Amino acid sequence: PICDVKLHTTTGYRVQFNSALGPYKGGLRFHPSVSESIIKFLGFEQIFKNALTNLPIGGGKGGCVFDPKGKSESEVRMLCESFMKGLYRHIGPNLDVPAGDIGVGGREIGYMYGEYVRLRGQPDMGVLTGKSTDFGGS
Numbered sequence: 001p002i003c004d005v006k007l008h009t010t011t012g013y014r015v016q017f018n019s020a021l022g023p024y025k026g027g028l029r030f031h032p033s034v035s036e037s038i039i040k041f042l043g044f045e046q047i048f049k050n051a052l053t054n055l056p057i058g059g060g061k062g063g064c065v066f067d068p069k070g071k072s073e074s075e076v077r078m079l080c081e082s083f084m085k086g087l088y089r090h091i092g093p094n095l096d097v098p099a100g101d102i103g104v105g106g107r108e109i110g111y112m113y114g115e116y117v118r119l120r121g122q123p124d125m126g127v128l129t130g131k132s133t134d135f136g137g138s
Helices: 036-052 073-090 106-120
Strands: 012-017 024-031 058-065 096-100
Touching: 012 024, 012 036, 012 073, 012 096, 024 036, 024 106, 036 058, 058 073, 058 096, 073 106, 096 106
Parallel strands: 024 058, 024 096
Antiparallel strands: 012 058
16 A cells, blocks of 8 residues: 555534634643643633633633644644634634644644645635745744
8 A cells, every 4th residue: 555544533623712803812832732622621721721822812722632742743743624614613813813722833723724725725825824935923
């Protein structure tokens, strides 16, 4: 076979808290300890962190039960693309702007952005923070 791929199932989350000031904003975390309760707590906490910046943004947080350490490049890419397939309808520059967090750096954000563009059919520079400068990051 060209590619020896095994099917794995994992769980992903995105919570959105209080967009009264502006779009939801908070990181995405890939870690084996991710759970619904942890993501809810971190999303709630993000409301206060964002409010202290005096920026017009709400709170959000997301993640997936996945440890990118020791995984191949293609395994990480496939997970990022799969996660974005479930997330892309719920994010956007005026709705929810995820960023990286534990286990999610520029590489993972890049994979997710590529899948977002593929699914939406057009680029949107304001949808994820932490992109490389090639994709509208800073």
